[in-house]
Amino acid sequence: xxxxxxxxxxxxxxxxxxxxxxxxxxxxxxxxxxxxxxxxxxxxxxxxxxxxxxxxxxxxxxxxxxxxxxxxxxxxxxxxxxxxxxxxxxxxxxxxxxxxxxxxxxxxxxxxxxxxx
Numbered sequence: 600x601x602x603x604x605x606x607x608x609x610x611x612x613x614x615x616x617x618x619x620x621x622x623x624x625x626x627x628x629x630x631x632x633x634x635x636x637x638x639x640x641x642x643x644x645x646x647x648x649x650x651x652x653x654x655x656x657x658x659x660x661x662x663x664x665x666x667x668x669x670x671x672x673x674x675x676x677x678x679x680x681x682x683x684x685x686x687x688x689x690x691x692x693x694x695x696x697x698x699x700x701x702x703x704x705x706x707x708x709x710x711x712x713x714x715x716x
Contacts, residue, residue, distance in 0.1 A: 624686075627674050
């Protein structure tokens with residue numbers, strides 16, 4: 600029980616601090632788990648942004664998706680810190696550039712200029 604509470608506290612703190620910093624993507628790093636309940640979450644990226652989830656770009660971070668999938672679970676959740684350029688490229692690659700531009704505008708983020716080849 601104590602380990603589960605520590606895990607929950609760490610995950611909650613990651614979400615709160617990430618959100619405070621304007622981060623909407625979080626990742627669960629993989630470690631080649633043998634626990635079947637953990638496997639779908641390894642190396643997954645989740646979002647707290649409903650628009651990104653609704654568009655199917657990333658899975659919405661819900662209670663079910665938060666680490667602590669079983670007793671003694673060693674998975675944790677970390678804010679995914681990306682530059683605007685990398686964030687734009689990631690969203691574009693998982694949806695399309697038109698959606699990424701629209702999402703960036705809605706968030707009030709500067710749309711990165713294309714780099715010269």
